[in-house]
Amino acid sequence: GAGVSQSPSNKVTEKGKDVELRCDPISGHTALYWYRQRLGQGLEFLIYFQGNSAPDKSGLPSDRFSAERTGESVSTLTIQRTQQEDSAVYLCASSLVPHEQYFGPGTRLTVT
Amino acid sequence: RKEVEQDPGPFNVPEGATVAFNCTYSNSASQSFFWYRQDCRKEPKLLMSVYSSGNEDGRFTAQLNRASQYISLLIRDSKLSDSATYLCVVKGNTGKLIFGQGTTLQVKP
Numbered sequence: 674g675a676g677v678s679q680s681p682s683n684k685v686t687e688k689g690k691d692v693e694l695r696c697d698p699i700s701g702h703t704a705l706y707w708y709r710q711r712l713g714q715g716l717e718f719l720i721y722f723q724g725n726s727a728p729d730k731s732g733l734p735s736d737r738f739s740a741e742r743t744g745e746s747v748s749t750l751t752i753q754r755t756q757q758e759d760s761a762v763y764l765c766a767s768s769l770v771p772h773e774q775y776f777g778p779g780t781r782l783t784v785t
Numbered sequence: 786r787k788e789v790e791q792d793p794g795p796f797n798v799p800e801g802a803t804v805a806f807n808c809t810y811s812n813s814a815s816q817s818f819f820w821y822r823q824d825c826r827k828e829p830k831l832l833m834s835v836y837s838s839g840n841e842d843g844r845f846t847a848q849l850n851r852a853s854q855y856i857s858l859l860i861r862d863s864k865l866s867d868s869a870t871y872l873c874v875v876k877g878n879t880g881k882l883i884f885g886q887g888t889t890l891q892v893k894p
Contacts, residue, residue, distance in 0.1 A: 715886035729879040776828035
């Protein structure tokens with residue numbers, strides 16, 4: 674079956690612009706997670722959805738970051754007024770059981 | 786102190802070697818532990834869960850020491866295809882997974 678998909682795969686944007694990253698989870702997966710991975714670094718948790726609610730958004734680095742999920746399906750991560758330190762790969766994962774997360778290929782964001 | 790700590794390596798080993806990675810976690814109340822594998826420039830994938838009694842999956846053995854808050858992964862008879870970054874993962878209070886920085890393994894011919 675189809676896995677987790679993310680779009681765009683690559684995004685280059687100018688500092689100060691807003692970007693929107695999309696995640697389509699595996700159909701039926703109730704939980705959805707967003708992570709950030711900087712070059713050579715580990716995964717940094719951003720936010721977690723159970724259904725359309727976000728019980729844990731503790732990892733969002735600033736109020737420039739927001740995320741929503743609709744229809745217990747697609748999720749968008751929005752970064753406003755992008756900064757160079759936002760450059761990273763943004764990974765989305767979905768799961769039926771919390772520990773078995775299936776990751777998408779990621780969106781590589783470069784802020785120039 | 787990070788919630789999950791790993792030696793980033795890299796560990797460079799010859800084919801056929803046995804190699805072990807360790808990981809420590811800070812929250813003594815943690816109940817669930819896992820190892821994920823991430824190939825270069827790819828997404829992470831679940832390798833195996835870690836059970837209290839220790840568990841094996843082919844050439845891979847995972848062990849947990851709750852008293853020392855320590856998790857290990859042993860790989861026997863290393864293959865070239867084992868080259869990857871191995872991520873130690875602990876399930877947090879809210880259900881989220883907390884990933885370590887990862888340990889990089891390079892298996893050489």
